[in-house]
Amino acid sequence: MRHPTILDVAERAGVSKSLVSLVMRGSPRVSEVRRKAVLEAAEELGYRPNAVARSLVRKRSGVLGCILSDLHNPFFADVADGIEEGAMAHGYRALLSSGFLDASREAAAIDTLLQLRVDGLLMIGTLTSIRDLERAAQSGPIVVVAAAVRSRVVGSVANDDVAGASAVVDHLVELGHRRIAHIHGGDAAAAGRARRRGYERAMRRAGFEEQTLSVRGAFTESGGREAMAEILDLGERRPTAVFVANDYAALGALGAIADAGLEVPGDISIAGYDNISIAQTRAVSLTTVAQPSAAMGQMAVEMLLERLGDERGTARHVVLPPNLVVRTSTGPPPS
Amino acid sequence: MRHPTILDVAERAGVSKSLVSLVMRGSPRVSEVRRKAVLEAAEELGYRPNAVARSLVRKRSGVLGCILSDLHNPFFADVADGIEEGAMAHGYRALLSSGFLDASREAAAIDTLLQLRVDGLLMIGTLTSIRDLERAAQSGPIVVVAAAVRSRVVGSVANDDVAGASAVVDHLVELGHRRIAHIHGGDAAAAGRARRRGYERAMRRAGFEEQTLSVRGAFTESGGREAMAEILDLGERRPTAVFVANDYAALGALGAIADAGLEVPGDISIAGYDNISIAQTRAVSLTTVAQPSAAMGQMAVEMLLERLGDERGTARHVVLPPNLVVRTSTGPPPS
DNA sequence: CCCGACTCTTGGAACGTTCCAGGTTCAGGG
């Protein structure tokens, strides 16, 4: 018999299924004798409670779903850590699913998780439109992390991407750069759009509107590499500094620069966004914008559970201040 | 009403629940008129089938559980990609969970997933003992990926870590190194133990048994960084080459070397294991051992499903040949 | 005009839990 049930345990222990249920859930209203008998029977049979049946009758699963827009992005993994931590702290388990950087696959993941009746859904850096998120939110509370969202039903925790991107540009301008390009993350991700807006705004403010150059990349290493190769192909007209939409893509950009035999920051300055751990090592030492990833994840869980308790009211939105971290991948432009 | 049920849909469409069920599952034995009516009612109500109830009665969930020993290890993410791909291809969904590089948290994750009655469990680079895995396997088929396992009930897909590690040492010896150290991944992971064995065996074969130096690290960036710092503290007695247990830790080691102001491979050669994508870029260009990560994941899924169909018989074990990839992080020792 | 065959549709049982209302046991007070 593959899966012994509560009835098998009850029979073996000579008690009713209800009592077994009580014991399994650690109720105090059970005599020591019976408790022992039940526990023993369960052990002997290798009984493992069926969370599916439990979930059906209780109408809550104790599980939070979490969709990572991209499993490979180290920043998202940091956020996921915070989420799992936060969930655990409140007696929930988190189950993850990858969105494969693809809106339709992300939609499929949302659907699966909602069909499984998770108690709530966390989206890390989603590609899903607000419309679709709000529709999904009718089947359970949703909080988006690391992507700002304007919605009355879907909550969000994010940093101020516009301000962060502007800070990067300001820093580069201060170092003396004028030709500052941007490798953006595509239009699909909200964070990508916001960072691009911050870049353009800061360029305009600095009086370098003419020098604005946004190259389409992606929030991936290969996206960064290819976009950077394109930029390097500009030859003498190439920018002296590049702000890449995120660190993960910046790693790819650094690779392309090394491939071209150029030096960072001697020939070209590079900055990223997210402050992933690899960017911190001296081997990479990337100038970037830090976000409190794990804390954001935990905060998102709290907001989700808050909303689980009280469905009414409009969703909360938290925007955290970004934090520029200057390292050695940026320096004065070549003279 | 948060969750409309099949009965709500049936009532609205003026049919029985059974018919709704038939329509939802795309049965061909339903007249067009009724199908349309049901689909319309479902749409209007925002009906989403309850996978929990379905799972209870069907005794299969269509979900495969997948535990990543460490969510941050890029290699594991590559394997997970293959698993999700493979699962999807066979009409299954994969749900992930992190083991946080901790045996007890991994055990908790196994328990959660089994209680949720996933149809099978994939372990990527597990820390769980064979005993415990075999016990868990009584509740559902388990296949381990990226860690060799000797068991009749738990299947595995892995590469030959001993051979791979030996190949790295042979390569370093050929370059002229004698003092070759190893940063190992601790005793918890099977792959770590095997790679260490391969290192020691190759050193002995080369006649450098005396030069053997294994420093305790971990399969993480910080583990690699700290172990390398320890090695660099040896001063003049320090090795001329270091084989790090995996690429992820090797990135940390490279960071420590950069921190110390040393050059790779001029001052010291570094090799890793896994061939993660960042290691391939010219900026890092790490000599390493490649494993077909995604293919291993897919293969693991096939083996799992095979076993799902036929519980009897002993588990299959696949061992793939490793593949040394020489890049520029290794070179001749300083003269 | 009935019969059989076929297509489409239906109600009820089952899945393994939780929860509730109520049952049993037993010690102790009157």
Added chain:
DNA sequence: CCCTGAACCTGGAACGTTCCAAGAGTCGGG
């Protein structure tokens, strides 16, 4: 020796599906 209340235990209903056996129509042939 009965009654009461506390402590412990129990059976049945419910959760939202699937599946099965069987019912209801429809149609063509005899």
